[in-house]
Amino acid sequence: MHAGILLENGWVYTGKAAGPIRADIAIEGGRIIAVGSAEELEPTATPDTRRVNLEGHLVLPGFQDAHIHPIFAGIELLQCDLTEVAGAEEAVARVARYAADNPEQPWILGAGWSMDLFAGGTPGRELLDAVVPDRPVYLVNRDHHGAWANTEAFKAAGITKDTPDPEGGRLERGEDGTPAGTVHEGAMDLFNAVKPAVPYELAYQGLLASQKLLLAQGITAWQDAWVPIPEGEHADHLEIYQDAAKAGDLKARVTACQWWDRTAGMSQLDAIVERRHRVAGTFDPLQLNANTVKVMVDGVAENYTAAMHHVYLDHHGHHTENRGIEFFEPEQLKEFVTAIDAEGMQVHFHALGDRAVTDALDALEAARNSNGANDHRHHLAHLQVVRSEDIRRFPELNAAANVQALWACHEEQMDTLTLPFLEPGAEDRHYPFGELASAGARLVAGSDWPVSTADPIAAIHVAVNRTAPGEDLPPLGPELQKLSLKQIVDAYTHGTAWINHMDAATGTLEPGKLADLAILDVNLFELPVEELHRAVVTQTWIGGECVYDRAAAQSPLTETTRSHLSAVTQ
Incomplete structure (x- = not known):
């Protein structure tokens, strides 16, 4: 077969070997037809073949984010955006300026x-x-x-x-x-009853704004972890994705994770299944699917709502009676998780505290006992604190650990609002990614953007170092919780491809798979680990098409673009 495109003179991390190899990639019809030396691939070239000189850059499988909220993030970018403020006064000043600039907003x-x-x-x-x-x-x-x-x-x-x-x-x-x-x-x-509804156009433009940012970070696919059945006049995010796909605006591959409303009970399952079928009847699942359900088991540690086995401490270090919030009684959770599993759908848990992790694993065990083993690929996200006895249950239940690696470091919120209020020794059990990997748990990776940056490079840096880029702080937790560079890169590529049921077509670079690629300006595997954050995405390819090119000065979201997009809020 002849190649329409040859990527030449680069390093290639296929995901199948221990590290990058010096190789070229031949692409035809949106798929990889060969990976090998220049001599091996030269016979695939014709006078019409487009040759791309990689200049020694590193080609990876496209990053895939297993837990992200692009539409919500895009909407927030176009409203009063406080993500970059550095202090309370600056936050208040930003609100004042936004209010003055938008006098007609109710x-x-x-x-x-x-x-x-x-x-x-x-x-x-x-x-x-x-x-x-x-x-x-x-x-x-x-x-x-x-x-x-x-x-x-x-x-x-x-x-x-x-x-x-x-x-x-x-x-x-x-x-x-x-x-x-x-x-x-x-x-x-x-x-909810009095806030203005999010209109369709704002949500649609929010998706496009987010996609532009994510493509610039080498992200080729994602699982949107919050796609609710709309209430009132709020835009339907699943409809937004479908319309964007039909219009050709949706470049990334999307798994829409339907939201399990904790107030709606079992009756919502019929509507969720119907929406799943509607998408499946129209779209290639490699483009868009809705075969997963998000279940929020607990809250977060910094406001003492993450469900813990141990009680929280007060500001004096004394025990309280608070163990956080479980949004579902354990038996109720088992019942509807078993029902979702029986419908052939994946369950995506928010499980941050160790009691929430136990509850989620118990629910999966109940589902397996009722329905038998299957390949639905359930996963637990966040995993801030996990008991040792629960770590071994991940591989036993074929439950994936969905890690937000960027959070696994000392920073202000961790050190002032979280660790002081947990039992002594909790830091050693924080984000136990290394223990999970050693126990045989499958790792997948996500960002939870806009909670924190979607940048996979920053998350990779923290996973390997357990410190934030540029911070002179000790690593969070013991050495055994660190991941190797290969482990976290694999989690961000074929790990998430597996969780999205896209691993047969994406996630590694090998003949027959789709040409979904991220190209970095340096060989990540040759950098000192403390410099991993220096790597920059130069190009992103999806299905053999370059959808982001840094050299073409396609800024992720310029001020001009921001001003244009903000018009939809006027």
């Missing part, structure tokens, strides 16, 4: 503020009242497990000192019970 909506910018991680409403006293303001935090609102927002939602904490949620309060300004988990839902 609500000021946005996201991205970090809890460590504020004392106790819980900003007060008076900070927002000072700059926007006349309109509701509602801003989701970086981890999306809490929100910051002003007085007008609480008034609009009818929330007062007499409003009880909802099941699965908590309001921060003043001494007299008045809402202080921050709400957690299920308490965020108290605003």
